[in-house]
Amino acid sequence: MKKLISLYIIILLASNQLNAQVTSFKNLDGNQKETFRNNLYASSEKINSLECNFIQKQVLSMLSDEVVSKGTMTFKKTERLLWTYTTPYEFVFLMNNGRITTKSEGKTSSFDSGSSPLMKELCKIMVAGLKGDTKSLETSFNTKYLTNGSQIKVVMTPRNKSLGSIFNQIDLLFDAGTYLVSSIEMAEPSGDKTTISINNVKINGTVDDKVFDIH
């Protein structure tokens, strides 16, 4: 019976430990929130170009499956975003001056971003997330700022029904010191979750315009 009680205590401690991890992020109060928000915005304004690698982990809830994709992202002012997947297969996505171009299996297709509100919104989220311009997302999302000391998490919930039917919540995780984004996590109503981890970030390097020429 002693063993049973010990086991119960271990389970209790483990669940407390888990709760502690979940609650380690605390809400930023009014002044702290404003300071971080403004600093993040000021930092984003200085970004003319950004290059990074990413690892995307997608949890398919219905199949208890995880799909991992890898690739690179290149952003250049104003609003040009090249999203290149190299694993599990090559896929290129480009947002350039209101046009979306995709390239898959050597086939290129191009269309106006207005005809795909989902992709337009996704690009807006990615660009804002990469730059740290969370202010630009506040018209579409309610935002909450939390911190664990070294990181700031911006929890965004859609304001309108249309976005809410695609995303339950989007979390952006920033380094509290550098204001650089480290991950973007998207939770969907279907129960799926996609986490894009950003690494090897290069700010304001020389990015040739030719990079955005996709044919």
Added chain:
Amino acid sequence: MIKYLTYISLALILCSCTPKMSPSRGDLNPVVSEIAEKPMHFRATITFGNNSITGLMAVKQRSDLAIAGSFTNEFGVKGFDFIYRDGKTDLVYVMPAMNRTMVKKILRRDISLMSGYGIRNIGKLGGDGSCETPETFYPDPAEKGHGINNITVSGSSSGRKKILILEDSRYKLRIDLVSLLPDEE
């Protein structure tokens, strides 16, 4: 207190010993060994008229022998989830842009044929490039005169990749599934 702890322990033990559902209606839902243990991933292209969407299709056979599948675009945004069982498809989730009665009706029918005739026959495709000439799975060559007009399901292999194609000429819809190799995943 000790009694209470004993009940909790018993409950935990019982939960962890839930029996696996026994196979039923094996004729309609045969075991597809390729997807019985773990999900199989395909690069998917769904072409509808002049438009096409690409993404990733994951399929797995559940313990009740139903085939469950998810289609997402490259960015991870879900297109639809389905469960194929007893010759019928339930669309468990459909993204808002596709959530139209007609679209769902066509999807249900075509996924049923792709699952029942394509995915179920995936083991027949060698995976060593030995089936480069497409083999027709639907209409079933053994059942001449039966089947829905204007729809074909075929399979082939290219190298180690397995390819399944559904062509629905009535609605100008085509589904291409190309399996991903383990080293690509």
